[in-house]
Amino acid sequence: MNQLVSILFVGDVVGGIGRRTLLALLPALRERHRPDFVVVNAENAAGGIGITPKIADELFSAGIDAITLGNHTYRHREIYAYLDHEDRIVRPANFLPSQPGHGWCVVSHDAVRLGVVSLSGNLFMDPAGPAFARAESALAALEGKVDHVVVDIHAEATSEKVGLGWFLDGRVTAVVGTHTHVPTADARVLPGGTAYITDVGMTGPRGGVIGVKRELAVEAMLTRMPVRFETSTEDPWLNAVLITASEPMRATAIEQVLEPAP
Numbered sequence: 001m002n003q004l005v006s007i008l009f010v011g012d013v014v015g016g017i018g019r020r021t022l023l024a025l026l027p028a029l030r031e032r033h034r035p036d037f038v039v040v041n042a043e044n045a046a047g048g049i050g051i052t053p054k055i056a057d058e059l060f061s062a063g064i065d066a067i068t069l070g071n072h073t074y075r076h077r078e079i080y081a082y083l084d085h086e087d088r089i090v091r092p093a094n095f096l097p098s099q100p101g102h103g104w105c106v107v108s109h110d111a112v113r114l115g116v117v118s119l120s121g122n123l124f125m126d127p128a129g130p131a132f133a134r135a136e137s138a139l140a141a142l143e144g145k146v147d148h149v150v151v152d153i154h155a156e157a158t159s160e161k162v163g164l165g166w167f168l169d170g171r172v173t174a175v176v177g178t179h180t181h182v183p184t185a186d187a188r189v190l191p192g193g194t195a196y197i198t199d200v201g202m203t204g205p206r207g208g209v210i211g212v213k214r215e216l217a218v219e220a221m222l223t224r225m226p227v228r229f230e231t232s233t234e235d236p237w238l239n240a241v242l243i244t245a246s247e248p249m250r251a252t253a254i255e256q257v258l259e260p261a262p
């Protein structure tokens, strides 16, 4: 069945300011773009680092279909059991099997089934299993169970993200990068039909240093001494991408959605 499908993927939501920005903009974004699915990376949603059950519940109540995570997944202990029990929240698939949670999920709307896969990069990140091989395992597990797949590659190195995009081109609907909190200018549909962007960016305060109050981040860089970081609240923006598709596992377009908080 070929059906027009659109997916709004929102980059790393940072702290209360990021959550308020997302929730304030969501009604207008739904009105304008009519997304069938909204997927949010929320690894920084709790005070700038990690996520709690209360915050995850708040996002699901707002109609978010699935949540992806990253290197800050395990900051708050109370999320551990939640990650095992709640299907719609995914941590990187290449974490250890013994670590709480799971790496992919399937969410459905109107008979369209979307697979959501989370992966951690291997370069300049905490140790994790091989990202490319685990991507293959995730796709094998989802085969025949989904109409579309979005892969969130949570990674530092642009080369690794670009490489994964090419590796999965023609096999998934989209490969979107997260983690750097800075949106890149390379959104496009690759020749095989996979929508790709190296980094979606963050939903949080642009007036800081990737989410941290800028005077604290600069002090740490200047003095090379420990500084207690706090989340900035200055100049909040939503950074997202809208992916559209008309046949299974193939995107027709990807466009950036970059909006200041209202």
Ligand SMILES: [Fe+2]
Binding pocket: 012, 043, 044, 070, 179, 180, 181
């Ligand atoms: Fe992040």
Ligand SMILES: [Fe+2]
Binding pocket: 043, 070, 071, 072, 154, 178, 179, 180
């Ligand atoms: Fe991260």
